[in-house]
Amino acid sequence: MQQQPDQRRxxxxxxxxxxxxxxxGQVGLPHTGRRRTPGLRREEIxxxxxxxxxxxxxxxxxxxxxxxxxxLDALASALRLDRPERxxxxxxxxxxxxxxxxxxxxxxxxxxxxxxxxxxxxxxxxGGNYDVLxxxxxxxxxxxxxxxxxxxxxxxxxxxxxEPVARDFLVDWELEAxxxxxxxxxxxxxxxxxxxxxxxxxxxxxGSPEVRAWWPQYDVQVRHGGRKRLRLPGRGTVDFTYTAFHxxxxxxxxxxxxxxxxxxxx
Numbered sequence: 001m002q003q004q005p006d007q008r009r010x011x012x013x014x015x016x017x018x019x020x021x022x023x024x025g026q027v028g029l030p031h032t033g034r035r036r037t038p039g040l041r042r043e044e045i046x047x048x049x050x051x052x053x054x055x056x057x058x059x060x061x062x063x064x065x066x067x068x069x070x071x072l073d074a075l076a077s078a079l080r081l082d083r084p085e086r087x088x089x090x091x092x093x094x095x096x097x098x099x100x101x102x103x104x105x106x107x108x109x110x111x112x113x114x115x116x117x118x119x120x121x122x123x124x125x126x127g128g129n130y131d132v133l134x135x136x137x138x139x140x141x142x143x144x145x146x147x148x149x150x151x152x153x154x155x156x157x158x159x160x161x162x163e164p165v166a167r168d169f170l171v172d173w174e175l176e177a178x179x180x181x182x183x184x185x186x187x188x189x190x191x192x193x194x195x196x197x198x199x200x201x202x203x204x205x206x207g208s209p210e211v212r213a214w215w216p217q218y219d220v221q222v223r224h225g226g227r228k229r230l231r232l233p234g235r236g237t238v239d240f241t242y243t244a245f246h247x248x249x250x251x252x253x254x255x256x257x258x259x260x261x262x263x264x265x266x
Contacts, residue, residue, distance in 0.1 A: 006192040008062040011092040015060050017218035018079040019045050026080075048078035067093050084186060088220040091189050107133045111247055114255060115139065121257055122240075128187045128252030129196045130157040130180070142230060142240075142258065143169065157184055157200065161208040171229035171237055174210075181214055182221035187252060189220070223254055227261075 020039035024030065029044060040048075046056040051071060058065045067075070072093055076086040107125065112134040115123035122142040124135035132146060132154035140146060145163050147154040160166050160177050167173045188197040204211040225243040232238050239261035247253040 004192045005062070007092050007094065007189075008064065010189065010192070011089075012060045012062040013216075014089065014092060014218050015075070015079070017216070018081065018085070022080060027078075045075075045078050049074040051075075069095055084220045084222045087222075088186055088189050106250075107247075107253070118257060121259055123255065123257045124156075125247065125253060125255050126156055128191065129155070129200055130184060131155050131196075133253065139258075142232075155200065156180070157204060161204050161211055169230050169232070171231050176228065177210060178214060178219065179221055181211060182219035183223055185215070185218065186220040186222060190252075228258075 019042070020037065022040050024040065024044070027040070027044075027048060029040070035041070042057055042060065043053045046053040049056070049071070051074065055065070056075075059067060069090070072090055072095065076089055079085075081089060107127075111125065115125060115134050115136040119136045120138050122136065122138040124139045125133045127133050135147070135154075143156075143159060143166075145165055146156070146159050148163070149158075157180055160170070160173075160180055170176050184197075184201075188194075188201065191197045201211075201215070205215060223244055225241070228240045228242060230238050230240060240258045241261060242256055242258045245255045245257075247255060
């Protein structure tokens, strides 16, 4: 897959962010004097990855050079990337198929009906950019005002960061918000210059100081199931388990189903 200019710039920014979080002591290098920037120097990462400092600098500068999988493996090890970060690195470097840009994600009627069939369990289907493609009434009750805007698609990321009620309902708001933004970053890496992602990210940055602060940190994460604590009117804090399933033929579309843990606190 040929890299696009946006991907090369994103790759450089991602490499800089990962380099900045590593201290010399973590990789067994001596601390030599005062450093102008946090983390390791370019020359040090190049040394750890077994490559020339010039070549590594070209990658960070977003120049039109192509790194082999062997080089990327070495960089992933030197930068101490976890599995989602490594996959993100390979995508940005052009070693994984990027999804095509588009204005909407197709959702067959039979798939859209699945959340309705799962009532009373809260359930929804989200697209790659967290647009809510289908949901049931129980999900509306669990996440109030999720579908409030009449002039644009409901979007879970927009709800978390821009809808004030989200901070009341999500007990662990910051933890949930950081994780969602990291997953959005991962998916956006597969859609360079796609307006569905760039427009949403611009909107979130404009409306949320947290997004403006966290987005440059380049945290990445894959979608997964887990647990969520919600503060519900008249019930206090309720624990939920949620499970995520990828839609067949549309791997970036995810069906999410919630079940109550039956443990409530005031």
